[in-house]
Amino acid sequence: MDKELEKAPVKILSVDDEMDLELLLTQYFRRKIRKGEYEFYFAHNGLEALTMLLKVKDIDIILSDINMPEMDGLTLLTKVNEMQNPALKCIMVSAYGDMGNIRQAMNNGAFDFATKPIDLDDLSVTIEKAIEQIDYIKNSQKEHNQLESLKTDLAVAGEIQQAILPRIFPPFPENEHELDLAALMNPAKDVGGDFYDFFRIDDEHIGIVMADVSGKGVPAAIFMAVSRTLIRAIGLQGYSPDVCVTKANQLLCRESVDSMFVTVFYAIYNITTGDLEYCNGGHNSPYILRSNGTVEQMPMSTNCLVGVFEDFTFNSAHSHLDTGDTIVMYTDGVNEAFNTNFEEYGEARMEKILAELNGKTCREVVDGQLEDIRRFATGAEQSDDITIMALKRLA
Numbered sequence: 001m002d003k004e005l006e007k008a009p010v011k012i013l014s015v016d017d018e019m020d021l022e023l024l025l026t027q028y029f030r031r032k033i034r035k036g037e038y039e040f041y042f043a044h045n046g047l048e049a050l051t052m053l054l055k056v057k058d059i060d061i062i063l064s065d066i067n068m069p070e071m072d073g074l075t076l077l078t079k080v081n082e083m084q085n086p087a088l089k090c091i092m093v094s095a096y097g098d099m100g101n102i103r104q105a106m107n108n109g110a111f112d113f114a115t116k117p118i119d120l121d122d123l124s125v126t127i128e129k130a131i132e133q134i135d136y137i138k139n140s141q142k143e144h145n146q147l148e149s150l151k152t153d154l155a156v157a158g159e160i161q162q163a164i165l166p167r168i169f170p171p172f173p174e175n176e177h178e179l180d181l182a183a184l185m186n187p188a189k190d191v192g193g194d195f196y197d198f199f200r201i202d203d204e205h206i207g208i209v210m211a212d213v214s215g216k217g218v219p220a221a222i223f224m225a226v227s228r229t230l231i232r233a234i235g236l237q238g239y240s241p242d243v244c245v246t247k248a249n250q251l252l253c254r255e256s257v258d259s260m261f262v263t264v265f266y267a268i269y270n271i272t273t274g275d276l277e278y279c280n281g282g283h284n285s286p287y288i289l290r291s292n293g294t295v296e297q298m299p300m301s302t303n304c305l306v307g308v309f310e311d312f313t314f315n316s317a318h319s320h321l322d323t324g325d326t327i328v329m330y331t332d333g334v335n336e337a338f339n340t341n342f343e344e345y346g347e348a349r350m351e352k353i354l355a356e357l358n359g360k361t362c363r364e365v366v367d368g369q370l371e372d373i374r375r376f377a378t379g380a381e382q383s384d385d386i387t388i389m390a391l392k393r394l395a
Helices: 020-028 030-034 046-055 073-082 099-107 120-164 217-235 241-255 346-357 362-376
Strands: 010-015 038-043 061-065 089-095 112-116 179-186 194-200 205-213 262-270 275-281 287-289 295-297 317-320 326-330 386-393
Touching (some): 010 020, 010 046, 020 030, 020 038, 020 120, 030 038, 038 046, 061 120, 073 089, 073 099, 089 099, 099 112, 112 120, 179 194, 179 362, 194 217, 194 386, 205 217, 205 326, 205 386, 217 241, 217 262, 241 262, 241 275, 287 346, 295 346, 326 362, 346 362
Parallel strands (some): 010 038, 010 061, 089 112
Antiparallel strands (some): 179 386, 194 205, 262 275, 275 317, 287 295, 287 326, 326 386
16 A cells, blocks of 8 residues: 555553553554554653653553652643643553542543553553544544635635626726716625626727526636636627627537536627617526616516527627616526515515616615615525626716
8 A cells, every 4th residue: 555545553652650561562562563553652750741742743642640750640631631632532540449530530531541450452442442533533623624724715716706807996987977887796605606797898889797607606606707708708809799699608518517507698888879789698687777767677588598509599689778877787696585584585676676776876776786685685594696787877
């Protein structure tokens, strides 16, 4: 077997002022010592034992007499407890009639005890029992450390994911008198599958994206990053929304794992005219908050999901924003949010709050929508990512 895969020897520290015990232990456990299963160390009182513990950091078992000069076994046990190492087990040894000290040792956290004269067969069984406990604790500690490492990695991944989304608002300062734009993504877990995006195509046109990847957690986050990169890369080349989504769909279908897909709303907005050409690939229909106070939902998608059928040809549609109109895009974590009574937030509540927010800035709209969802779901765990983006024509 590869040495790296071999199990490390169990290190046992014997603490006893009787010198003949060293010979007894090395003779009785000679086979295990030769095989590298056990490794013995010896000290003759508590002070020597503490010195040995400082020199040999990974002692597993302390086999300690109770009655010793300079520092007895009970004091040593107290010092060992202060180390707060649950994988270090103490087996206490004393005369059969010394049950008071043995009882105190057990009450103070000793793993087990043996009485003199020592029955080495019985001691061997006790050591094996201690090893089982030590292995269990070490495996638990290893799993705990792995979990903590994973949590740290997920937290960093979440920060990276948020960092790749546009976060500077207003995003186009040279057009600040013509349009307002704000967005947020609030993941249900450390990382999410939702994303929004916007980018300048040319002096008059900007691309805007709202998308939701199937699934949750790390797989969805990776698929999200790939989908965002593809759509942005294709969109920046100036392709119309239907061509952009069709090309992205073909590429995603070829690379799809575990039948993952993404719903996408991709639009090209003309800053000068207010025209909006869009392609909705199975995504929630956005709302338009009209300057006259009405709230209207855009038509349902006639396209399929993105990443499902490679040969599907997506279609575009058109809309228009008049001065003062705002388009609000969102993922299903908004309308499908639940409260503690398992009631769904729903489109009716969404339309109601959007009507109240009509005329506000885009930041006020997305923040107000999120606040209303949280108010509705108070006490209920967030079950899905919540992503909202609003774009308003100012002139």
